[in-house]
Amino acid sequence: MSLSHAFFAVIRRDLVLALRRRSEIANPLLFFILVITLFPLGIGAQPHLLQAIAPGIIWVSALLAAMLSLDSLFRSDFDDGSLEQILLSPHPTSVLVLAKIIAHWLVTGLPLLIVAPLLAVFLGMPNHSLGILLLTLLLGTPVLSLIGAIGVALTVGLRRGGMILSLLVLPLYVPVLIFAGNAVQMAGSGLPVDAQINILIAILLMALVLAPMPTAAALKMSIN
Amino acid sequence: MTMQEFFAMGGYAFYVWTSYGLTLIVLLANIIIPVVQRKQFLRSLALKQKRQ
Amino acid sequence: MQTQSIHSLEGSGLSCIRDDRVLFEELAFELVSGQVLLLEGKNGSGKTSLLRILCGFREPDAGEINWCGDAVNDSPFYAQMAYVGHLDGIKKELTVRENLKMSLALSSPGQYPIHEALAKVHMAGYDDVLAQALSAGQKRRLSLARLLITENVLWILDEPFTSLDKQGIALIETLMTEHCASGGMIVLTSHHDIDLPDVDVQRINLS
């Protein structure tokens, strides 16, 4: 069958699986909300203080939530042998892998966008920066999934891959954190953020093009 | 310049010499560790061969 | 398979070293359409490693594998092979039909449509059952159904008889005989001795 058919079949399969498992969607989301709730408790609830650090907190939490959710990207496929079948498909592995990453983002990244407004209210962010926050999450979280996929593909075969995964992935998340966090901060003070948004778009496009290949190569390495 | 002046480094002796000393230690360690490892490994291989 | 052309799988000078242990060296074989290659040997003798090398999951430490005269990566090898391994590749949260549809999407349609393939492996009517409700033997037969619905010439089977009863074993032997008769070929490992009177079976002992 055609490549596009395989591509959408993989996405659909992973979405169905996520729906039947559910906890995969809920866990990172709960983690995201929980971490953000902890900050006011930890540093005190002075409105101006929270407001000042809100963009940073939201983005750091999003980074951690994205990283925690990564394990589910290839874990079950690796354990039950589905990954072998995907690698044996005559279709290019990188395209099938991209499909899996997209499905994973729809399940774990997109929900972050939906709860972000609620958290922005918690942290007293000005209303006019909410749009930019959503935009940066929309552009940034797919990058986290794409880059994270490389790391998780490298470590999926390891028994204790979790710690090493964070070491591999978090440093690579730095640019997204910087530009996205900064865009939200600037938007809060009413400054233009076109540059940051454009850079985020560029990073997203680059990640879309460049990340699936090393992910596929890493999966081949992990399966042996 | 006297020796004393040289070692005093214009009052920055602590910073300058700590930097240089630390660098020396790290660089030396990077040579010594693999050499020692190799010597040990060669010795264990030789022992293994003798046993056979 | 439609063209009934002769296919061939050759390995030459293959060797595999695992954790300092030479599993096999200078291994060579040639398999053409209609033949079965049975790998025998003790546990840990490198049977599964050889299968995984054939699948491209592992690199051989020396030697090469050719499909119809070309290196595996420069040939339509992956479009013409199917693998049933130690792990069954079945998603337990999906139904039988959904599982098979996924396999179909990853490859191209072969000899039988899904319902016929299920009937052939004695699982007719199980279409909408979740895979987690299946017994081990049923799961095994489901993964074998994958071989029937996708287009392929070469079957690579790792211990296909595990968790099957006498009936199930006879079923696979029938399927294998049919596959070879229609120009297919099979590489498999097995603890059981296989009973394929009408097929040309080569044996390699790996110990």
Added chain:
Amino acid sequence: MFLIPDPVVRFFHRMASPPHFYAFTQRLMPWLVVIFLLLTAAGLYGGLYLAPADYQQGDSYRIIYIHVPSAWMSLFIYVVMAVAGAIGLVWRIKLAEIVAISSAPVGASFTFIALVTGSLWGKPMWGTWWVWDARLTSELILLFLYLGVIGLYGAIDDKRTASRAVAILALVGVVNIPIIHYSVEWWNTLHQGPTVTKMDKPSIHVTMLIPLLLMALSFKFYYLIAMLQRARTELLLRERNAQWVKAMILESK
């Protein structure tokens, strides 16, 4: 390949053979050490003794002779590691894999040195041990990248597989380093203003520049020495069952 002169091809072909590499690097080692010592002696003499004190920073600037070359090396070695890894990945050359992984600890060491000396230099200049200066921050992230490479290699038992993993990771890292560097620089100018840049460019005089370049060159030779020592150890470990290793041990008795 036709662009490369024949002797060069032959040289690399022979170097790719483990026993030849092992013997050749052994003979090469004394020469490398002598060149390294000469360069270091000249560099340190020029830098610590001949060069005048900086009119703003006094003698504290002399940390530059290890800080800046270390920072250069940290990047240089990462690139070498990625290139060697890519060669190993594409052409399956065992020695390239070994060079790649043997570079990682040396690179991490230089990164560590750059960080610590940067901090030691910063204390008298800024009055604190740590400032989120662009270069120091980039170095810190680079150190994490190195530690990731080393950790990943250690975590995978099969060393050939581990080499492939490391090569993939190093290639991903090498694409990301410019982006990380640029983003950190951008972030830095935004938050800090141009207060701390004086550390980057002391108005450099020729008597200061020459020792700096000498030290940079000497560090390159040091890298060769340290990397080759590691590579020889790693090579023996991987080839311990090969005939040439057994023969060599018999000879040495």
